[in-house]
Amino acid sequence: MPSTRLPILSMRQQICDALRGEIMAGEISSNEPVREQNLAKRFGVSRNSVRDALLQLSQEGVLIYSPNCGVRVGSPPTQKESRLYAKLRREIEMHSLEVTLSSWTKEDDCNLNRLQRILSAACEQRDLKAITETDLAMHRYWVSKASKELESVWLGITVRMLIAYSQLNNFMQCSLEHAAIVEAIACRDLSAAKKAVELNIRSK
Amino acid sequence: MPSTRLPILSMRQQICDALRGEIMAGEISSNEPVREQNLAKRFGVSRNSVRDALLQLSQEGVLIYSPNCGVRVGSPPTQKESRLYAKLRREIEMHSLEVTLSSWTKEDDCNLNRLQRILSAACEQRDLKAITETDLAMHRYWVSKASKELESVWLGITVRMLIAYSQLNNFMQCSLEHAAIVEAIACRDLSAAKKAVELNIRSK
DNA sequence: AATTGTACAATTGTCGACAATATGATTATT
DNA sequence: AATAATCATATTGTCGACAATTGTACAATT
Structure with missing residues (x-):
């Protein structure tokens, strides 16, 4: 087997x-x-x-x-489009957190922590590709938990946003921001989690 | 040829x-x-x-x-999801109108008018399938004109919303609302067009 | 009688080949 | 020489067949 x-x-x-x-x-x-x-x-x-x-x-x-x-x-989005995408992403992820956090399990914590460790390592090594992928995977985790149907909508928006991601300057900030999100979720603190995610999602 | x-x-x-x-x-x-x-x-x-x-x-x-x-x-969205979808749709369509209306042509007017006539006829005949399809096609027109990439995101949201559309009670209202949108666009009146579209997009 | 194991049918996943279409080079015509 | 028509090549679109997987009915075992 x-x-x-x-x-x-x-x-x-x-x-x-x-x-x-x-x-x-x-x-x-x-x-x-x-x-x-x-x-x-x-x-x-x-x-x-x-x-x-x-x-x-x-x-x-x-x-x-x-x-x-x-x-x-596809060509990278215009600045105006980027702002739109950021707004849409925030709406979806806020919704997802609201819906899922009450039924969050220890296993979810564990999975998220694992991703956070990968992200942290990738940030230290300045591995842009790994950072982008793991960043995507983390956010995808709670959206996917909320709704498979919503996930596909979210993915389209987010991937489009991240195409222009190439010039990420502050690697440590990325890791720290996600650590804050994971921490808030671990405490089941919805408003803190929402605030942390909202800060992390911004148009470049 | x-x-x-x-x-x-x-x-x-x-x-x-x-x-x-x-x-x-x-x-x-x-x-x-x-x-x-x-x-x-x-x-x-x-x-x-x-x-x-x-x-x-x-x-x-x-x-x-x-x-x-x-x-x-897919199963129809929950009420909470429907509200989210409606919000996302409004954001995207407002954006699309802002971006496209300045370069709107007479041909666009013509195409939209044609769709409006089809919608009107479908409403009179209470042909739900035709109504839904034409409704979709009209909104899709300005979103598609704004951005092909945005279009695919928008389509996912909108189709999901319309799955629960089956119980449309007031057929004439649907036709009238779209007539108002077409009229506002024909006058190149952005704020009126935005207001009309915003009124039309609502969670059922 | 309940449970496990096994063969079978139905369905999806993957492949290689051929048809239709677009792109670019060549030739014929004015 | 410039333009148009034609052919050759490359790429995508479609097809039928076979492999892999899943679910189910049935038999064997305890």
């Missing part, structure tokens, strides 16, 4: 996560087209699985899809 | 639109699973195209996807 508790991620999901990480870290130019064949060879899977992943990322707003012409990386 | 001006919709898009309409109109139960094979036969296409469509609808939040177990129709 398999020892892993975690569900085995589908091929599509793995490719999605990998590409999303690279795009958010700015490793793929906004101009050069993304080719299905190349990715298929690179991941060692069929073009069909890659297509599914690209389609999903298009739906998330990370990639822009043009029929018969493939996909390209 | 081809005579059609409109872009030919991909198979996936056609299936998406059809299924989304049916789901929003409540024609598919929330319990019965959606089978790829059935849909493939029904639309006369391969299972692969259906898969793409189901995947996209899952990403929109209309369907819930479980690996190796297919998809099912």
Whole structure:
């Protein structure tokens, strides 16, 4: 019997996560087209699985899809759009905290602490890609707990925001802010948690 | 040279639109699973195209996807969620109007008027499915004009809201509200347009 | 009788091949 | 020489088939 508790991620999901990480870290130019064949060879899977992943990322707003012409990386949001995204994110995460905090378990605490340790380490090493991914994973945790349907909406907004994330200057601040969030949640202090999350979500 | 001006919709898009309409109109139960094979036969296409469509609808939040177990129709949002969705929608549509109205063309007026006529007719005939679809198409018009990336975020929110739309009681009000929006836009009156849209978007 | 184990059917996941379409280079025409 | 038409290549769209997985009915065991 398999020892892993975690569900085995589908091929599509793995490719999605990998590409999303690279795009958010700015490793793929906004101009050069993304080719299905190349990715298929690179991941060692069929073009069909890659297509599914690209389609999903298009739906998330990370990639822009043009029929018969493939996909390209979406351009970063304007300042006005960034402010809008930040506002939407705050609304969703405030809602999620309100809904979930009452049924928060010790296991949730444990999971969140684990992510916080990863984030802290990534900040110390100035590993931008890891920081972005873990940051995303932490916020995603409480949103996902609130509602799977809401999660997909939230992801689209947040990923779009983080595309412009590349120039993060203060690494320690990022770690500290999330530590404050985790701490507030551990105390089941809703208003403190909301305040801490609200501070962390801002347009760059 | 081809005579059609409109872009030919991909198979996936056609299936998406059809299924989304049916789901929003409540024609598919929330319990019965959606089978790829059935849909493939029904639309006369391969299972692969259906898969793409189901995947996209899952990403929109209309369907819930479980690996190796297919998809099912998402459950309607709670009242608290509905209020959240309404708030998010208002924010996005206000933003879109602000951004687009200055570059609104006569062609846009024409397109919107056409949709309004369709909506009006659908309201008179009490055709709930047509009403929902046209309502969606109208709002989508200005959001899409503002930003393709924003559009996908908006669509996820709005479709989720409209799933619970089934019990629309006052058909004429719907038509009148949209007429007011179109009128305000035709006059390029931003604040009136914003007010009219804001009134129209509410949690049921 | 309840529980476990096993074979079977139904369904989703993945693949390679071919068709349709777009892009770019080449040739023919004025 | 400039432009238009044509062909060649590359890329995406679609398909049918097979592999992997899940759920279920049924038999074997205690």
